[in-house]
Amino acid sequence: MNRPSFLSDHCPPMGIYETLYAFRDSFGQFMGSPGTHPWSQGFPLTTPLPGGPELPSSVAVSPDDRLYPKAWGHPALRAAIAEHYNSFYGSRIAPENVMVFAGGRPGIYTVLAFLKKHVEVRIGNVEWPAYLDILTQTGASWRVVPFTKENGFHPANSAYFDRTGLNAKTHLLPVISNPGNPTGHTRHGAELAELMAMAEQPGNGILLDEAYEMFHASQGVSGIRYVKDLDNSNVFLAGACTKGLRSPGIRIGWVIASRKNIETMSNYSSFGMGGVSHLSQHYAVELLEPRRVAQARAAVAQHYGVQRARYGAAFQRLGLTVHTGDGGFYHWLELPAGLQADELNRRLFKHGAAILKGFDCDMARPHDKDPGYRSPYESYFRFSFGPLPPESFESDIAILGKVLTEYRADVAKSAPR
Numbered sequence: 001m002n003r004p005s006f007l008s009d010h011c012p013p014m015g016i017y018e019t020l021y022a023f024r025d026s027f028g029q030f031m032g033s034p035g036t037h038p039w040s041q042g043f044p045l046t047t048p049l050p051g052g053p054e055l056p057s058s059v060a061v062s063p064d065d066r067l068y069p070k071a072w073g074h075p076a077l078r079a080a081i082a083e084h085y086n087s088f089y090g091s092r093i094a095p096e097n098v099m100v101f102a103g104g105r106p107g108i109y110t111v112l113a114f115l116k117k118h119v120e121v122r123i124g125n126v127e128w129p130a131y132l133d134i135l136t137q138t139g140a141s142w143r144v145v146p147f148t149k150e151n152g153f154h155p156a157n158s159a160y161f162d163r164t165g166l167n168a169k170t171h172l173l174p175v176i177s178n179p180g181n182p183t184g185h186t187r188h189g190a191e192l193a194e195l196m197a198m199a200e201q202p203g204n205g206i207l208l209d210e211a212y213e214m215f216h217a218s219q220g221v222s223g224i225r226y227v228k229d230l231d232n233s234n235v236f237l238a239g240a241c242t243k244g245l246r247s248p249g250i251r252i253g254w255v256i257a258s259r260k261n262i263e264t265m266s267n268y269s270s271f272g273m274g275g276v277s278h279l280s281q282h283y284a285v286e287l288l289e290p291r292r293v294a295q296a297r298a299a300v301a302q303h304y305g306v307q308r309a310r311y312g313a314a315f316q317r318l319g320l321t322v323h324t325g326d327g328g329f330y331h332w333l334e335l336p337a338g339l340q341a342d343e344l345n346r347r348l349f350k351h352g353a354a355i356l357k358g359f360d361c362d363m364a365r366p367h368d369k370d371p372g373y374r375s376p377y378e379s380y381f382r383f384s385f386g387p388l389p390p391e392s393f394e395s396d397i398a399i400l401g402k403v404l405t406e407y408r409a410d411v412a413k414s415a416p417r
């Protein structure tokens with residue numbers, strides 16, 4: 001007999017993993033191994049991009065690097081991150097506004113874990129699956145902002161700060177991926193300026209997740225451009241080397257916030273995290289070298305811009321409805337009437353391919369499995385072109401086309417005559 005575990009019984013892996021395990025059981029190999037088509041995966045190409053920078057292949061390690069790291073991050077990396085924002089966006093943040101984490105997720109997790117009880121999170125109905133797990137596990141309270149065909153999966157900024165039914169005690173913290181995962185919708189220019197102005201109002205804040213900062217024709221979208229008084233705010237910007245700098249494996253991310261909020265998070269690091277590997281932080285300093293970043297911005301915007309456009313056009317030709325915005329490296333797609341993403345996946349698995357189901361991005365679904373719950377996004381899915389080399393385009397579209405044709409033929413066969 002198994003003894004009951006001392007650990008939570010409510011800690012499933014992020015939604016996408018269920019798809020990955022189902023894929024392995026069906027196809028006999030892990031998604032990502034040679035011969036598979038990783039359309040469900042959110043990693044970028046880590047091989048060279050045309051016009052992109054050469055990425056460092058080693059870092060020097062001195063005895064100092066074997067000492068404990070500083071809780072808030074290596075001084076050289078904090079300075080490089082501050083400069084990274086100030087030079088491109090015209091901001092004036094200091095290294096003391098930067099806290100280094102082992103990737104984007106731990107930073108986001110930490111902000112949400114230390115929220116005061118009167119702070120209510122607002123999250124779009126369609127967002128990155130990990131947010132639902134993080135909000136649940138940190139015990140945050142949240143309300144969902146509608147994402148519908150009618151609002152183009154892009155609600156107005158004001159929807160995140162709607163105070164209907166609230167008293168003055170409740171403060172609001174929208175959590176927004178921008179550019180969005182999975183929708184690609186991006187708030188930039190005047191719309192982003194308005195969002196940040198709202199976030200700086202008393203009683204408001206924001207956790208703006210800018211993991212896909214470089215994946216936009218402008219080569220860079222960040223709320224920091226519009227922040228007036230960071231040290232007097234509850235603005236949190238999350239960034240990472242994961243996507244634009246194309247180094248998910250080094251596990252370096254950061255949060256930009258007021259000095260006071262950074263101090264709280266670094267106090268947590270002193271007892272709960274112990275800082276982040278010096279080796280990875282040195283690597284990140286090299287990645288953030290201004291010449292490299294300038295090349296990366298141009299190459300990422302160019303390559304992924306072309307991929308977004310050509311996959312989008314091909315999906316339309318296949319009869320899918322494209323609801324994608326103008327940033328990121330995902331398409332947000334609606335299937336023809338009658339076909340659900342679950343069934344699409346079962347059919348794709350046979351060809352070594354898989355997508356992320358819209359259901360997994362539904363922030364209003366119950367965290368624990370509930371067979372009775374029907375998501376409004378069951379006929380939607382996310383297609384990732386992040387890891388795809390330009391050469392796979394033809395075969396990707398051929399596989400998807402074949403599966404949709406097979407489905408239509410099966411429907412026609414089973415229809416009453």
Ligand SMILES: Cc1ncc(COP(=O)(O)O)c(C=O)c1O
Nearest residue numbers: 042103104105128177181211242
């Ligand atoms: C919206 C979003 N935020 C943050 C991250 C960064 O994740 P990490 O750096 O922890 O891999 C990701 C990666 O998938 C993401 O999609």
